[in-house]
Amino acid sequence: MGTLTDEIRRVVDEQKLAFIATVDAEGRPSLSPRGTIAVWDDDHLVFADICSPGTTANLQRSPFVEINVVDQTLRKGYRFSGKATVVSDGDLFQKIEAFYRARGSTSAKRNMILIKVERVRPLASPAHMTQSPDEVVAQWDRHWETLRASRRPAKH
Numbered sequence: 464m465g466t467l468t469d470e471i472r473r474v475v476d477e478q479k480l481a482f483i484a485t486v487d488a489e490g491r492p493s494l495s496p497r498g499t500i501a502v503w504d505d506d507h508l509v510f511a512d513i514c515s516p517g518t519t520a521n522l523q524r525s526p527f528v529e530i531n532v533v534d535q536t537l538r539k540g541y542r543f544s545g546k547a548t549v550v551s552d553g554d555l556f557q558k559i560e561a562f563y564r565a566r567g568s569t570s571a572k573r574n575m576i577l578i579k580v581e582r583v584r585p586l587a588s589p590a591h592m593t594q595s596p597d598e599v600v601a602q603w604d605r606h607w608e609t610l611r612a613s614r615r616p617a618k619h
Contacts, residue, residue, distance in 0.1 A: 465505020466580045471541055472502045475532050478540070481510065484529040485521035493521055499563065500532060503577060508543060511563055512574035519574050522547045528578055531586065536603045537596060538588035543580050550575040 467475075475481075481500035487493045495518050503509040508530060512519045522528065526546045533540030550556045551574050559575040590599050 466583055467502050467505055467508075471583060474534060474540055475500060475502050475508070478532050478534055480532070481508075482531045483510070483518060484531075485518055486525050486527070487517070487521055488524060493517065499568065500530070501562070501566070503559070503562070506580055508545070508578040508580060509559055509562075510576050510578075511559075511568070511570070511572040512549075512576060513570045513572055515573075519549055519576070522576060523549055530578065533586055536600050536607065538590055538599055538603065540586045542584045542586050543578070544582040544584075545578045545580045548577045548579070550577055 479498060479500065481497050483495050483497050485493050485495070495515065497510045497515070497518075499509075499511040499513065501509050526548065528545055528547045530543040530545075531540065532543070550559065555577070556575055559577070560572060563572065588599065590602070594602070
């Protein structure tokens with residue numbers, strides 16, 4: 464059995480946004496959001512380098528990566544640690560590109576980043592220590608609705 468369970472796959476597929484931590488040339492942490500995160504197989508995540516020259520350069524220097532995928536409403540998710548491979552051409556690049564096309568992505572991709580997941584840890588907000596999951600969701604649903612309402616154009 465692989466590292467990435469059905470529950471982990473569900474969360475990654477639903478959220479579609481991850482925060483990728485790498486180390487830059489000066490040894491400093493670099494955090495970058497990625498909207499193309501996906502489960503590739505039982506032991507690998509993948510994301511596309513559409514416009515990520517800094518992240519890709521960091522991974523070419525040092526392949527170690529941390530990835531967080533969190534359900535922003537439930538306030539739970541997963542933290543992945545692993546080693547990335549930058550795939551720039553060849554059969555694997557073509558397979559991953561076809562995978563994204565099948566998912567509806569039409570953006571040009573410079574590289575594909577394939578991550579061998581070495582460790583998965585659950586993430587959960589401390590709110591779960593004092594509130595039920597339904598209460599946490601209700602609180603954040605109210606927050607997101609208030610935010611959406613504040614962004615709607617005024618009716619004249």
